[in-house]
Amino acid sequence: MKRLLVLWAVFATFCLAGTASVAAAAELRPFSAGSLAAIQAHFAGKPFILTLWSLECHHCAKELQLLGRLVRENRNLPLAIVSTDSPADAQALRAALKRHGLAQLDTWVFADAVPERLRYTIDPAWHGELPRSYLYDATHRREAHSGLLGEARLTAWLKQNGN
């Protein structure tokens, strides 16, 4: 239990640090079992892109780079970015998001001692390959994609979904 307490102490500090920063700054939020439902509720009736990534994923930097560029072109890009790393990686995650011009977005990071459980809540058919994307249409039917989405597919999808 002791390690769990330490873990949550680290995690609480990390959450507090998030809220205590400049009011306009976005948060890196814990992603837990109910988080996908909350994200879907936030985008109720609207299309959005769910992107999963990790610091340990070779291709993810390219994906973030592309998303950062699209966000610069459209500040209202409906995007939920979730890292499968851990709250302990918060500093490195923030640095990476900032580097790709995504620091102003609310993003999430997996927070569970068994991350596979979170993966399963997102999609039981997903084995953890990254980057992983889900393209939700306005009715929240979704297409899953493993690997880089590519600019062509992403911009076509955005256009088709009114962005």
Added chain:
Amino acid sequence: MILRTLLCCTLAGFAWAAPVRAADHAAHRQPAAPVKSVTKSAALAVGAALDARGHLWLARVDKGRLKVSRSEDSGMLSDPVAVTAESEIVVADGENWPKIAVADNGSVHLTWLQGLGKPMAGHIRYARSTDGGRSFAPPVIVNDDRQEISHRFDSLAIDGKGGVAIVWLDARERKDRGVKGSPETQVGLYAALSSDGGARFGPNRKIAGHSCQCCRTGLTWTADGPVAFWRHVYGRNIRDFSIANLKEGALRRVTDDDWLIEACPHHGGGIAADGQGDLHIVWFTQGSRRQGIFYRRVPQGDFLRGVAGTDFALGEPVRLGDPARQAGHPAVVAQGARVLVSWREFDGQHFSAWAMLSTDAGRSWGPAQRLADAAQAADYTVPLIDARRALVVWNTAAEGLRVLPLREGTQ
């Protein structure tokens, strides 16, 4: 429900456990047990080997040190001996775990990944003991490129007569890191070979370029020398598996799943050679032709001896486990005509360890056996085989390290 099967006896640091009967499953009331890092099974990943006398050897990370212990009597573990005198980041997180091999002359060989404190950067380390594991020579860095970049996913094999082979994935040729990038991955399979029991290694050799970046490699020693197995990239982004004899170098594609993915799955495969020299492979794919984890028999062929233009007939892929339960991370070992495969499943809440045994070199299989469950985070399974026993070592956060024997004679 009582999980009456577990923990026949819990001794110094690990438990020998009987298989779990299917009906006994799902009885987990243990409190949450955190792992050291929230998301990764950090330091859960262990290496294990059986020596010629049937003694069990374990390599695992403890407080930044890699330590080796052994069991002579199927129970009590010896006091761990530190392989690394100084603390270092020994990566033990799933696709990377310490490898250990023990020769008949008592020499003990280990490789592992030393993390360098930034994502994906590491060195391949090697250390050996020539006194039966009582002490270890200072570790060396195997990769002769010393940039702080990706040298990862080591595999180790020995021939017991002084031959030591190590392979790993190496990004030393990667130059462009931009969005457009190169049409090739610029990551390759590299090898280092020793013929004097690991005292000295020859220069690093590039076996193949354009490999997948983040899947574990496999390596086994055959009568024709060490044979490596890894996820290669065919064309721009088809990620299927290849083998190569390190002495001959030619590549042979051994899976035809046609997995087109512009990413690395972080989910590789394994290889073992049996007593006849035939090869046994297990792997994961989400290809267009098949999805899940599979076993395939790869008959020994002239190809492995480097005879140009020869081919061999690959066995039909055999599905392992339940894809609906995320069957994954398979491993294989062989001895004589005995072949043991093991894998892990996940039902959304709990992991389970599975294995099945062939006693006719992979031509037919006994039933898949559910060996144990885990309430919290879990390492991959580590199968071990000798003439008498088929075992699976499984380290899990809540239950600790267990040695799980297969039921035999039920085929």
